[in-house]
Amino acid sequence: MKTDFSGFHKLGLNERLAILKKATGLSTREVNDLVNSGSLDIEIADIMIENVIGVMHTPMGIAVNFRVNGRDYLIPMCTEEPSVVAAASHAAKLALPSGFKAESDDPVMIGQIQLVGVRDFEKVKDIIMSKRDYILKAANNKDSVMLTLGGGAKDIEVRKVETERGVMAIVHVLVDVRDAMGANSVNTICETLSPYLEEITGARARLRIISNLAVYRKARATAVWRKEDLGEDVIEGILDAYHFALNDPFRCATNNKGVMNGIDAVLVATGNDFRAAEAGAHAYAALNGYKPLTKYEKDKKGNLVGSIELPLAVGLVGGATKTNPIARISLKILGVKSSKELAEIAACTGLANNFAALRAMIKEGIQKGHMKLHAKNIAIMAGAAGNNVYEIASRMIQESNISVSRAMELVKIYRRAGRKR
Ligand code: MEV
16 A cells, blocks of 8 residues: 555545545445444444443544555544644654654553452562462463463562552563453453462452553654754754653643544544553553653754654454444554554554644644634534535634634525525
């Protein structure tokens, strides 16, 4: 698939779909599913969660220009926020021709078993560690696809956590979950092991649950943005913005929100658990005082080098990735072969969206581009439909007055004009 999707955003929906179909090999049925907003059957939705009363839709866009480790990707992103897809695509375009370099750890998740009533922590730890091999064997005792693919429990750790209610021994089971997000298998392993841990330690097992701070499952990406494309002042501005976030948690929260704009959109599009990723990302950012998930510096030539590192527990199998037909189509468009590859792509979008937000704020501010796209939403909110949406949006932009009240006036004017015609 070629990356050159220049002008994609200027095409109409049908033209965009035709190009996407050709580039990705989507079937006509899959393209119909994408555009038919009712493609998540209510029967399937009813199985997915409880008390179902309907299905809520979110727009899906395609981020273009992403070259990652030399391969070109089209990245489906689901978000209600205007500018996110455009920003990611633009940042990726500026990072060409080399694009992004990305890598990730093996998909190892941590399962936690909380042992309370621990009188002598060191003794409890020694007992558990002396049974390490048996514990791992017991954890891997059930047949599963994960085991046949080389995954499963690989190691254990025992941590001391001192609390107001006494010392707790926290057993970490490190599980390679292969292409799953992993919560189900890890939680099952924790629940399976806890009676044995109680038996050998005399302590009481309380919580047995995955940790979303997936420090053994991090994804990393870097990109270089050239001095000749950005200009020295923008580079200095982005460095100032980065150091602001590095030293001020109030700014840092917003910086990291901009990172997650990109990552969450990919995770939603692929049916992944974006809350798990959010929890992991922010907990990781806060490990040594709350810090940005991205980093910026200059290389010897004065180019801007951006990088990102964060835990990313994403899957290609299980959960909504398989039950939601749109998530399946997203994975097909992406063409990723493993959960590692998906995490790497998501990390690249996080870096791209962060870079784009910083660059926009340094240059004209984000409101100009944002409001341009937002103008269409406001026109719809005010009751515009069809071509009037575009006309009212462009008129509000021309007048530099993008507001619901102006949109409502314009809707009335356009309706009256429409009746007279
Ligand atoms: C808005 O969704 C995201 C930004 O606020 C991120 C940032 O400030 O870095 C623009």
